[in-house]
Amino acid sequence: MxxxxxxxxxxxxxxxKIYAQTNGTLSVSVTTSSAGGNYAPRNIVAIWVEDNSGKYVKTLLALANTRITHLNTWQASSLAAGNEFNKTDAITGATQSSHGTRTCQWNGTDYSGKLVADGDYKVRMELTDKNSTGNIASFTFTKGPNTQKQTPANAPSFSAISLNWTTSVTGIxxxxxxxxxxxxxxxxxxxxxxxxxxxxxxxxxxxxxxxxxxxxxxxxxxxxxxxxxxxxxxxxxxxxxxxxxxxxx
CATH class of the missing domain: 2.60.40.3080 (Immunoglobulin-like)
Structure with missing residues (x-):
């Protein structure tokens, strides 16, 4: 017995263990537009991943320099994880002079490089063109063994959104x-x-x-x-x- x-x-x-930590890649694409601020079309933007409970996982893109503190939501999320403005493996750059299509990827790991468990996660996007909080959007997707393609509805400052999760595990x-x-x-x-x-x-x-x-x-x-x-x-x-x-x- x-x-x-x-x-x-x-x-x-x-x-x-086999099924709960799928290797894969999330490809994110989005076209940005003004948040109505006085610095437009200049803008700063961040894209990051949180788990379903709102806990910070990893930054995917951070295009900001001296005005980075005005990305308040991203700042608070990363700070709560003990890693304020963390940019590990992220696409980085300075303040953008115009709008356009931003692309980035997530490899399924947290900012420490650890592969995270399968489940629901949120892609968060934040953009501002003023000295205060601008527009924020959030999109849920499922990390797991199944390929997933999403084209969410437009949100303020974010359009032509594409979230594609592809797994490198085709079977057990x-x-x-x-x-x-x-x-x-x-x-x-x-x-x-x-x-x-x-x-x-x-x-x-x-x-x-x-x-x-x-x-x-x-x-x-x-x-x-x-x-x-x-x-x-x-x-x-x-x-x-x-x-x-x-x-x-």
Missing amino acids: EEKLLILLLAFFCTA NPEVSASNSFIVYPNPGVGQFTVIGENIKSLKVTDLAGKVICTSQTRNFDLTDQPKGIYFVTVNTETGTMVKKIIRK
Whole structure:
């Protein structure tokens, strides 16, 4: 019963990991226009990503210099995350002398470079041409394994908007899923190991040089007499062969 519970928990968490952090690219395109300020057509603009709860994720574009503090919404969002005016990986530039099409991309990571979980996110846009807050727009999209194309309705100062999410994951390799359906316990271990999983027919342990250390027709094997280091367990099941790395400490 305990073994089956471990298998179920392992399968749940591994599957969640596979599906919950999809690699991909969000391409953003928008045409800007005046917010009615006294500096028009000169303008400053920022585009960034927030999660569905409004938490700052990453800046995609920041075209502003000395008047950057007038992009108040972007400033507040990045400040709340402890990284005011963060521009990591963003397209940057000075105050724009005219309006035009702005493009940028998001690679699915936060400002620290960590791939974020799948789910709903917001693309925020802010533009001003005065010494105060200008126009702000927000568009929700879903980061996940499915391609998504959006052409939201125009908003003040923002038109011809395009949000295209394309994933670099076209499917889940069955062998990858299968390899996550069993574990070697304990790992690291001092000698006695057990393979936990279903439909295991046999297993083989090799060292880094590929030398076969032992084979077994059961779930258990013993490395007590082997030196400390890294080993590989090849598990043969009814559906294929998978390999796990273990550490003998």
